[in-house]
Amino acid sequence: MQDLLYFFQQLINGLTIGSTYALIAIGYTMVYGIIGMINFAHGEIYMIGAYTALIAITGLASFGVAWLPLILIVALICAMLVSSSMGWAVERVAYRPVRGRHRLIPLISAIGMSIFLQNYVHLAQGSRNIGFPALIEGGFQFGSSEGFQMSLSYMQITIFVTTLVCMTVLSLFISRSRTGRACRAVSQDLGMANLLGIDTNRIISATFVIGAALAAVAGLLLGMYYGSVDPLFGFIAGLKAFTAAVLGGIGSIPGAMLGGLILGVAESMTSGYLSGEYKDVISFSLLILILLFKPTGLLGKPEVEKI
């Protein structure tokens, strides 16, 4: 009985972290799906989202605002605004001028952007770990057995619900709205979409903005869940989310969600049943295995040579 509870507890832990990986992975996968480049600065956008949320929360607290929903909504809006304008600006400054050149050039530009943003936050906010206030505390306790109690915190529920809402809204947006349809068209054939009168530059910008906004949501959620932010934490989270995107099939939005969840659960099961030391080993071995045996990822479509 205790073993079963332990398994479910680790599953909850894994799904929590996995759903935030999925939120970040969306940004990678959408950009890749549309212009075929890996936006390595995406992890930094996520980190900036977390910092903005923290600054907004601290600011509100200093004005004496104590009503939790208001704090959360304002922090979320601030983080999304700053991150999306950052995402937009990054595309404008670092990617658009080199679009259409050799594949390596935008990639290197992205890595440069990532280093720049990391160091910018380093200078602006200092390099120390800054504590994130615990705004949502407490949770449910159930299924106690031999001293082991399963728990599901309100914070974890918030993460599931927010991720679910974001994903649903995004899916509806992509499948139903006019811009969404244009996104799909651009991802199928950029040149043709352009000929048919779609403003492809605008669509590409929109992709960056949407990805960055979702990363900001993940930044706020994870900041509150873990409890601290530092300028380097976007890098490893970005790497994990990228892994999740490739795992699920880069370019596919449901793939990013699935990849994120699988990666999160794999990590928590590894540290739960093997040892925390092997967590990253397992997640990156998973990436290599997928690349060897199913290079398009779990839900990716094989790329058809465009003539």
Place this chain on the structure above:
Amino acid sequence: MRTSVKKLASAVSTSIALMAAGQAAAEIQIGIAGPMTGPVAQYGDMQFAGARMAIEQINANGGVMGEELVAVEYDDVCDPKQAVTVANSLVNDGVRFVVGHLCSSSTQPASDIYEDEGILMVTPASTSPEITERGYELVFRTIGLDSMQGPVAGNYIASQNPERVAIVHDKQQYGEGIATAVRDTLKDQGVEIAMFEGITAGDKDFSSLVTKLKQADVDYVYYGGYHPELGLILRQARQADLDAKFMGPEGVGNKDINTIAGEAAEGLLVTLPPSFDKKAENQELVKAFQDKGEDPSGPFVLTSYTAVQLIADGIEQAESTDPFEVAEALRSGSFQTPIGAVQYDQAGDLKSFEFVVYEWHSDGSKTPVN
């Protein structure tokens, strides 16, 4: 635009001229190498504050053999790669005495370079035994070893008669070293160790680890590493209602753990060097720090002060600024310092150094336990 370039150029040339003038007036350069930035910069602050104060006071008392000490400061970010770069630039700058580095994993690679290039190094904070195990002539420290700190922590935990103990570390030289020392002590005392496991430094998600600790039903968790990770573990453990007592080495004992862990830091046990700032004979020095608006209570402030003072005393006793002769003088002499009477053994370790168990509070203060 043009004028500002001119201004810059003139400022640069003036500072070059000043630097040249400085070297002409026969000064003794003391390198201070430690983290000014990065996740453990707060320890660097302690180191720099202590060393600067010592240099200031020695100069106010007429310097060393009539020459002034000059601080040259380097930032190693507590990163082994950066530490090597710093060590090389120290060599280039002609510095022959170093107070540093702070993190054991930085001190070790840097000390290879210092030993080869004939630079005397005194680390005020690195506790890894390996640093002085290699028979180097020019390596000293003003702090104890993990092999002393581990048994203090292990014996304390054993004295509380726990049923089961978990030991977690961050896989780095310092953290794993000290965790191993604690494990060995506990084993000798016959305490059951339910878990001995590493985490990744810089990680943020410890929910799986906390769940595992909960299932293992441990009374004590010893963590070998630094505060950013332990702060998060404490906080996530509290959220998951893990009921265990946590203990860590001096690497977790600073006020930043309170901003990360908040209330969850209450009751954390930490082994630290004794509070040198509470000793009666140091009160004048403590006041000097307070007058400058600095806090002398950090674990590495007075050890860094002592490191500078030892270099100065060594030079005076050797009547030479040759690092090898100074090292000889340090090994043979006995020195009165703010951390007590200092005598070195052949390896460059202090002959005696004491660690004390403190209980940490959520407001950042601490009280001695035993």
